Amino acid sequence: SQTIHQWPATLVQPVGSPLSLECTVEGTSNPNLYWYRQAAGRGLQLLFYSVGIGQISSEVPQNLSASRPQDRQFILSSKKLLLSDSGFYLCAWTGDDHNSPLHFGNGTRLTVT
Amino acid sequence: AQKITQTQPGMFVQEKEAVTLDCTYDTSDQSYGLFWYKQPSSGEMIFLIYQGSYDEQNATEGRYSLNFQKARKSANLVISASQLGDSAMYFCAMRLSGGSYIPTFGRGTSLIVHP
Numbered sequence: 389s390q391t392i393h394q395w396p397a398t399l400v401q402p403v404g405s406p407l408s409l410e411c412t413v414e415g416t417s418n419p420n421l422y423w424y425r426q427a428a429g430r431g432l433q434l435l436f437y438s439v440g441i442g443q444i445s446s447e448v449p450q451n452l453s454a455s456r457p458q459d460r461q462f463i464l465s466s467k468k469l470l471l472s473d474s475g476f477y478l479c480a481w482t483g484d485d486h487n488s489p490l491h492f493g494n495g496t497r498l499t500v501t
Numbered sequence: 502a503q504k505i506t507q508t509q510p511g512m513f514v515q516e517k518e519a520v521t522l523d524c525t526y527d528t529s530d531q532s533y534g535l536f537w538y539k540q541p542s543s544g545e546m547i548f549l550i551y552q553g554s555y556d557e558q559n560a561t562e563g564r565y566s567l568n569f570q571k572a573r574k575s576a577n578l579v580i581s582a583s584q585l586g587d588s589a590m591y592f593c594a595m596r597l598s599g600g601s602y603i604p605t606f607g608r609g610t611s612l613i614v615h616p
Contacts, residue, residue, distance in 0.1 A: 420602050431608040432592070439602055447603075476544055486534045486598035487553055492546035 390415035394479045394493025401500055407452075407466040409496050411479030414460065419481035421462040422490065423454055426476040438462060474500045503528040505593050507607035514583045515615050521568070522578040522610045524593030530554075532598035535576040537567065540590040540609070549591075552576055583614045 394411045401407060413419050423435040434447045436454035444454050451470050455463045462479060479493040504527040514520040526535065537549045552560045552567045560567040568577040580587055593607040 432606045434603065437602055478544075478546060480546070482596075482604075486532065486596045486601065487551060488534075488596075489536050489548040489551055490538075490546070490594070490604060491548065492538075495544045495546075497544070 390481075390491065392479065392481055392491055392493045394496060396496060397494060398497045399499070401469050401498065403471055403500055404468045407464070407469050407473070407498070409464040409477055409479075409498075411462045411464075411493055412460055413462075413481045416460070416481070416483070418459060420484065421456060422480040422482075423462065423464045424478045424480065426478065428476075432478070436464070469500045471500050474498055503530070503533075503595055503597060503605045505595055505605050505607035507593055507610050509610045510608075511611045511613070513613050513615060514580075516585060517582055519579060519581045520583055520612065522580070522591050522593075522612065524576045524578065524607060526574050526576060526593075526595050526605075528574075528595065528597065530597045530599070534596045534598075535567070535569070536594040536596070536604070537565070537576075537578045538592045538594065539587075540592065541586075542589070546592070550578070580612075585614050585616060588612060588614045 391414045421438045424432045438444050438456045452466050477496045480490040482488045482490045506525045533554045535552045539547045550560050550562045550565045552569045559569050564581045566579045590609045592609045594604045596604045
């Protein structure tokens with residue numbers, strides 16, 4: 389069966405520090421991968437998605453970047469965090485079919501201080 | 502462009518009663534999938550139920566059913582016999598066929614189940 393792992397679960401970082409959140413998927417190949425951000429009590433904001441190794445699409449211009457160095461690995465990064473980067477970050481994967489649901493990791497709660 | 506609308510920011514229901522969470526969608530595509538997700542206060546997003554645009558019968562998964570009315574472009578989630586553990590945010594989402602990789606989410610509905 390497929391599983392998705394996302395870490396760390398919580399993170400407190402000072403403004404201006406770098407960020408690296410990692411997500412890996414097991415049990416499937418060539419998944420579509422996504423990074424979402426969610427502000428407290430709000431909906432999901434799609435940040436990046438990837439349909440293959442090295443292929444990254446950015447949905448929102450911002451302080452963050454994403455990379456997909458391996459088929460089932462998706463990394464969210466920042467060189468210098470801003471206060472506005474605080475939030476709940478969710479990684480997800482799905483198959484190509486339109487009937488394939490998103491499967492989410494457990495999320496990372498990031499607080500920038 | 503496709504759009505999902507969830508008009509109920511918050512809903513309250515008594516334990517053991519049924520509740521309907523509304524979702525309307527807008528797309529000109531004929532082939533698409535509709536999904537509901539649950540997000541408890543712990544944060545994880547849990548896939549609940551799927552309905553395909555060509556499915557003639559409403560989808561059911563345990564206590565969850567999807568009231569699909571294609572002509573009205575609505576895909577309401579019905580939770581029967583509500584439980585305290587059903588208290589959560591619920592998101593409706595749509596995904597088009599034909600190589601679309603970006604699901605569209607609604608803003609969510611917060612459901613609180615009272616004992």
